[in-house]
Amino acid sequence: xxxxxxSGLRLPRYRKDPEGTHPPxxxxxxxxxxxxxxxQPLVLLxxxxxxxxxxxxxxxxxxxxxxDLTRGHGGExxxxxxxxxxxxxxxxxxxxxxxxxxxxxANAGGRYKHVWDNWPCAxxxxxxxxxxxxxxDEGRYEFTTIKPGAYPWKNHDNxxxxxxxxxxxxxxxxxxxxxxxxxxxDDPLFAQDxxxxxxxxxxxxxxxxxxxxxxxxxxxxxxxFEFDIVLRGRAASVFEEAHE
Numbered sequence: 001x002x003x004x005x006x007s008g009l010r011l012p013r014y015r016k017d018p019e020g021t022h023p024p025x026x027x028x029x030x031x032x033x034x035x036x037x038x039x040q041p042l043v044l045l046x047x048x049x050x051x052x053x054x055x056x057x058x059x060x061x062x063x064x065x066x067x068d069l070t071r072g073h074g075g076e077x078x079x080x081x082x083x084x085x086x087x088x089x090x091x092x093x094x095x096x097x098x099x100x101x102x103x104x105x106a107n108a109g110g111r112y113k114h115v116w117d118n119w120p121c122a123x124x125x126x127x128x129x130x131x132x133x134x135x136x137d138e139g140r141y142e143f144t145t146i147k148p149g150a151y152p153w154k155n156h157d158n159x160x161x162x163x164x165x166x167x168x169x170x171x172x173x174x175x176x177x178x179x180x181x182x183x184x185x186d187d188p189l190f191a192q193d194x195x196x197x198x199x200x201x202x203x204x205x206x207x208x209x210x211x212x213x214x215x216x217x218x219x220x221x222x223x224x225f226e227f228d229i230v231l232r233g234r235a236a237s238v239f240e241e242a243h244e
Contacts, residue, residue, distance in 0.1 A: 021199070062133065069143065070144055078108050088139045091230065100134060103166060111123060180229065207237055
């Protein structure tokens, strides 16, 4: 949805999502939110020409194999190769075309290639854990990657994060960026994970879990998981800090 100003500039406006879709900014079970959630009323900043026209996020920003996280290294990465695919849709179920989708994740052992991640699990020299692609005319995207492992994170006693992949999606401008997480079916760590359970609505939590897709597996190469991202409305995906 858009609003047209007197000068003819089309500015985006958004429908509200159902109550309970997104986690509260202060979720006591997720301890670090107590240190960083805003404690003053939020201020709505108008989106002007600078915000809605840049930066450019189109094809010129992508390499030939940016959506295949298993390529571009000296050898094969460790772990189970998977295909993650789905569609990016608006609140009316229409495809969002030519939109930049980025992912980042831990390796098969549950370790990020990051200077602050130093728990005793090996860094995989053949896996960076980051990728990006553009949606096609039907809103479809696809990544080839490695199924990430669970990892400890010291939030509470014996705390482990379920295996997950972070997704970032962009609209027509950087200020429209949204971030979510994709989980895998039947993970035994769901019940004790305060990030997953910070989403109040059970139906919304289920929308963060991908679907195993046998039809899209590549024989003797990769399993497949389907994960659609819906930007607004009753079937909206769960987004981090997606508060008005």
